Amino acid sequence: MRSFLLIFSGISIGFWISWPGILIPNNWLCLHDIISNSTNEKISLKVVLALSPKFILKGQDNDIASKIRIISDACFR
Numbered sequence: 001m002r003s004f005l006l007i008f009s010g011i012s013i014g015f016w017i018s019w020p021g022i023l024i025p026n027n028w029l030c031l032h033d034i035i036s037n038s039t040n041e042k043i044s045l046k047v048v049l050a051l052s053p054k055f056i057l058k059g060q061d062n063d064i065a066s067k068i069r070i071i072s073d074a075c076f077r
Helices: 002-018 025-039 045-050 053-058 064-076
Strands: none
Touching: 025 064, 045 064
């Protein structure tokens, strides 16, 4: 039980350090808006500015983890 608490608190602190805005409700609305607009083929300017040139120049589909990182960087930082 103690190790579970330690692991959970470490993951939570790691997310908070990486994305300090993860606790702000308006940022979650931003995330929801980006996801709902992406189903309609509309891309937010916020997401485009969060993309690195390497991601754009590759031109291939990246894994789910990198897509989550890009969207989270756009909303939670």
